[in-house]
Amino acid sequence: MKKILIALAASMLGAACSGPKSQPCEGEVNLLPASAFDTVLDGKAVSLHTLRNENGMTAQITGFGARVVALWVPDAEGGFRDVVWGYESIADYLAADDKFSGPVVGRYGNRIGKGRFELDGKEYALTINDGENHLHGGSxxxxxxxxxxxxxxxxxxxxxxxxxxxxxxxxxxxxxxxSIEAVYTLTRDNALKIEYRARTDAPTVVNPTSHNYFNLHGSTSGSTNSHVLTIHADRFTPTDEGLIPTGELAPVAGTPLDFTSPVAIGERIESDFAPMIPARGYDHNWVLNKDGNEMSLAAEVYEPATGIVMKVLTDQPALQFYSGNFMDGTGTGKRGDRHDYRTGIALETQNYPDAPNHADFPSAVLRPGEEYTHTCVYAFEVRKPGAEE
Known part of the structure; x- marks a missing residue:
């Protein structure tokens, strides 16, 4: 009976609009057709899968890159907004300039300096795909x-x-x-939970993460500078001009990187603070206030115009916040949305960047017989305009 009610609710949500399929009515959940993703790449079938809960929250996920393609969440007016960047077909993903819209990146998410690290006395050279460095697992x-x-x-x-x-x-x-597995679960309390597990047959390094671009206006209908952000971290890892950590852990207090209290992203984003200049804004690793690998609240984002609140929870030691500083409007996503400057933010739960090259950073080494685990939760709530935080 429950499955019938969920299916009925979804069909009602999709039936109210008589406009073009790519242009949903206000507040409507407009699902992408699975047929737009049905293809074969490298001899393997690609597909699109839709997850729903009883509240109408909906996620669409494809096997190509283990990507989140769409994520419809409730807003303060009783409707739904698609809060992640994405494209309408597998052909669009293959043609896109920005390859990091929604996938799991790895083996090592973020950067490894000069694409090199040493493990058990042997040096390994990785693909160089970001200046002189290795980024998000390579090309x-x-x-x-x-x-x-x-x-x-x-x-x-x-x-x-x-x-x-x-x-x-x-x-x-x-x-x-x-061997890696990523499990996406759409919970009954409006969260998208991602659980990673990995095993290896030889010593290696691993640090996968989800690379969604979020916009709580609903896709790219407004600048993310208006989002109010909190990050539960007193320190960050300063970087060189190539965005590789120097090895220092520096305090955020007194700097534009201090999000220990809620601050609009755009309020200090144009600061001339030296660590922000190479990144053209925010693209830094925050060291979370925690001990060990317990689940904890890493960050919270709130958009006053829609009332949508997103909380990020993780068992990882750090969070990368990227404010969309290199977006240039040349990409066009779902519903014709342009991927303009600072219209998407990434909040990536992770180990520290370049950890394999810093003995004082948390270890990224995985050995045979061990299991790598990593949990990230993007939990959504609604806050009425004017309500107390």
């Missing part, structure tokens, strides 16, 4: 692979999908054959 990383997909329902009745990929020894320069 053919997890984001460019077709993952195997297994939809299922949790024991609690929540819709989920498990995506898995086997990265062969030597791929992008990484040692060891790595």
């Amino acid at each position: 053919d990383g997890f984001w460019n692979k077709v993952w195997d997909v297994r939809p299922f329902e949790t024991p609690d009745g929540e819709q989920a999908v498990a995506l898995s990929y086997v990265s062969p020894d030597g791929e992008e320069g990484y040692p060891g054959t790595l």
Whole structure:
């Protein structure tokens, strides 16, 4: 009966609009058709999978790069907004200039300086794809692979999908054959939970993360400078001009990187603070206020115009916040939205960038017989305009 009610609610949400399919009515959940993603890449089938809960929140996920394609969440007026960047077809993803819209990136998310690290006395050279550095797993990383997909329902009745990929020894320069799984669960309390697990047959390094671009206006209908951000971190990792950590852990107090209290992203984004100049704004790693790997609240984002609140929880030690400083409007996504300057933010739960080259950073090494685990939760709420935080 519950499944029938969910299906009926979804059909009602999609039936109210008589306009073009790519232009939803205000507040309507307008799903992308699975047929737009049905293809074969590298001999493997690509598909699109839709997850729903009883509240009408909806996520669409494809096996190409284990990407989140759409994420419809409730707003303060009783409607729904699609709060992630994405494209309307697999052809659009393949043609896009920005390859990091929504996928799982890895093996190592973020940067490794000069694409080199030493492990057990041996030096490894990775693909260089970001100046003189290695970024997000290289030029053919997890984001460019077709993952195997297994939809299922949790024991609690929540819709989920498990995506898995086997990265062969030597791929992008990484040692060891790595088997990784990313499980997306749409919870009944309006959260998208991502759980990673990985094993290896030889010592390697691993740090996958989700690289969604969020806009709580609803896709790219407004600048993210108006979003009010809190990050529960007293320190960050300063970087050189190539955005590689120097090894220092510096306090955020008294700097534009202090989000320990809620601040609009645009309020200090044009600061001449030296660590922000190479990044043209915010593109930094915050060291979360926590000990160990317990789940904790890492960040909170609030958009006053829509009332949407997104909370980011994780068991990881750090969070990368990127404010869309290199977006230039040349890309066009769902519903014809232009990917303009600072119309999407990334909040990536992670280990520190370049951790394999810093003995004082948390270890990124995974060895045979061990299991890498990582949980990230993007939880959504609604705050009425004028309500107390």
